[in-house]
Amino acid sequence: MKILEERILKDGYVLGKDILKVDRFLNHQVDVALLNEIGKAFYAYFKDHGINKILTIEASGIAIAAITAQYFDNVPVVFAKKFDSVNADPDSYETNVYSFTKNRDYSVRVSKKFIHQGDRVLILDDFLAQGRAAAGLIDLVRQGGGEVHGVGIVIEKSFQDGKTYVSSLGVDVHSLARIRAFIDGTPIFEEV
Amino acid sequence: MKILEERILKDGYVLGKDILKVDRFLNHQVDVALLNEIGKAFYAYFKDHGINKILTIEASGIAIAAITAQYFDNVPVVFAKKFDSVNADPDSYETNVYSFTKNRDYSVRVSKKFIHQGDRVLILDDFLAQGRAAAGLIDLVRQGGGEVHGVGIVIEKSFQDGKTYVSSLGVDVHSLARIRAFIDGTPIFEEV
Numbered sequence: 001m002k003i004l005e006e007r008i009l010k011d012g013y014v015l016g017k018d019i020l021k022v023d024r025f026l027n028h029q030v031d032v033a034l035l036n037e038i039g040k041a042f043y044a045y046f047k048d049h050g051i052n053k054i055l056t057i058e059a060s061g062i063a064i065a066a067i068t069a070q071y072f073d074n075v076p077v078v079f080a081k082k083f084d085s086v087n088a089d090p091d092s093y094e095t096n097v098y099s100f101t102k103n104r105d106y107s108v109r110v111s112k113k114f115i116h117q118g119d120r121v122l123i124l125d126d127f128l129a130q131g132r133a134a135a136g137l138i139d140l141v142r143q144g145g146g147e148v149h150g151v152g153i154v155i156e157k158s159f160q161d162g163k164t165y166v167s168s169l170g171v172d173v174h175s176l177a178r179i180r181a182f183i184d185g186t187p188i189f190e191e192v
Numbered sequence: 193m194k195i196l197e198e199r200i201l202k203d204g205y206v207l208g209k210d211i212l213k214v215d216r217f218l219n220h221q222v223d224v225a226l227l228n229e230i231g232k233a234f235y236a237y238f239k240d241h242g243i244n245k246i247l248t249i250e251a252s253g254i255a256i257a258a259i260t261a262q263y264f265d266n267v268p269v270v271f272a273k274k275f276d277s278v279n280a281d282p283d284s285y286e287t288n289v290y291s292f293t294k295n296r297d298y299s300v301r302v303s304k305k306f307i308h309q310g311d312r313v314l315i316l317d318d319f320l321a322q323g324r325a326a327a328g329l330i331d332l333v334r335q336g337g338g339e340v341h342g343v344g345i346v347i348e349k350s351f352q353d354g355k356t357y358v359s360s361l362g363v364d365v366h367s368l369a370r371i372r373a374f375i376d377g378t379p380i381f382e383e384v
Binding site for chain 1 (some may be wrong): 216222223224228251254255259261266267269273303305
């Protein structure tokens with residue numbers, strides 16, 4: 001997605017070897033006009049799946065999911081919540097996600113009220129690296145008897161194995177920008 | 193706001209004496225069509241203030257702010273982040289907020305990159321009760337030299353003193369639904 005790649009080059013910046021910060025337009029300050037273009041792109045790709053729900057994870061996924069839902073006839077958006085410790089809650093589906101950034105597990109939950117048998121769910125998130133968060137969301141949907149009809153990612157680090165991992169769960173992953181390397185602090189995108 | 197009050201009566205539920213749960217449509221599962229009506233209502237009230245930025249707080253405020261920003265000519269949305277402990281970060285403005293729900297302080301931060309001298313900021317949040325979170329956001333804007341041009345709240349518990357407290361800081365508060373009491377588990381709205 002050309003305007004997204006241009007925006008990453010203009011306003012993103014790299015910390016260390018491979019941490020891309022996009023807090024100027026995606027996950028601290030949010031550019032809603034850009035999110036609308038992102039929403040249109042997700043709709044163009046997933047529109048034939050009869051999506052009836054969008055699932056994301058707090059906090060960075062929420063704005064992406066809410067704006068995108070407008071293109072899917074305002075389907076409900078559900079955001080899963082993160083907890084520091086696993087703490088069984090009989091009213092929630094829960095899964096464990098390992099964070100490579102923080103080097104520890106955290107728990108992700110969604111109320112059983114919001115995932116149902118027969119749901120056709122699109123999962124959205126800002127980043128895909130190792131794919132552990134996306135896999136956790138897939139697990140939550142499947143615990144509730146729903147079907148995952150795709151994972152939409154704004155920025156994929158394609159030099160990590162997230163896409164392979166999520167695909168191995170039988171889910172199609174579509175990323176709008178795919179970074180294959182950082183060279184001298186500059187993201188290098190996959191050819192499309 | 194009539195459709196909001198009707199939705200609270202239909203899908204909200206009360207826990208204990210005065211905890212209103214709106215997780216079916218506002219802060220876990222999100223109804224994006226309703227958020228658009230909420231955004232229009234905030235725009236109708238605050239449109240003459242030359243708002244150039246919307247500030248909210250993770251996680252429940254993000255969808256409200258992102259959808260509402262569309263009515264304000266896609267002004268940038270910034271969401272402040274919550275931290276468990278106060279931990280001075282030279283790149284962030286930081287304030288301390290007391291949570292009556294959790295009976296302890298937490299820290300709220302926003303990067304200095306996103307609040308500037310001359311900013312005309314609209315603050316949005318889902319609930320107003322004691323007003324401590326809204327006051328914290330006002331403090332962050334003022335630390336950065338910005339002007340707060342209003343606080344927009346989806347649901348106010350007007351039997352608590354949040355509006356009085358925020359007004360005492362010189363900021364206009366506009367709430368779309370104002371609950372003056374819970375009687376036998378049913379919210380009773382202020383007359384408009």
